Amino acid sequence: METYQEWLKILFDSINLKDFNKAECVEILKKGHLLGISPGGAFEAKVPIIPMFIQNVCETFRNTGKSRLTRWLYEKTRLLYLPIYGGLPVKLRTYIGEPIPYDPNIKAAELAEKAKTAIENLRDKYQKSPGNMLRALSERFDKHYKAN
Secondary structure, three states, X not given: OOOXXXXXXXXXXXXXXXXXXXXXXHHHXXXXXXXOOOOOOOHHHOOOEOOEEEXXXXXXXXXXXXXXXXXXXXXXXXXXXXXXXXXXXXXXXXEEOOOEOOOOOOOHHHHHXXXXXXXXXXXXXXXXXXXXXXXXXXXXHOOOOOOO
C-alpha cells in the first residue's frame, strides 16, 4: 500500500511539479524558458517576473480545514489529513499581469513585496469575494456571462 507521500509524488510527477534547486531554476530561465515559482522569484537570473492569477482556483476544491477530527488524526498518526471536497468544473480564467522588470538596485525582499502586491492586485480585480462554488460553477455554463 502506498503512503501519503508516495501519492503526492505520483501527483506531482503527473503535473510536472518539481523541487528545483536555485541553480536549476536559474539555468531554465537563462535558456529563455518560462518557470512557475511559488513562492519565490527569479532575482538571481536577472529576468522579469510575470505575475499571474487564476480566477476561481480556490472554488475548484475546498478542504475542511482545522477541526477536532483532523487535529485528533494528526496527533495519532502525525500525518496531515485535510479532507477535500469539490472537483467541480468551475470556470477558470488565468490573468497575466505586467512584467516586473529586473532591477539590480532592488533588494530581494522589495522584489518579493512587488510581486506579492502585483498578484494581490490581480486577485482583487478579477476574483469576486467572498468565493462561492455555485457562482463559479454557474459561470462555466452561463453563455451570457462576461468576464471583467
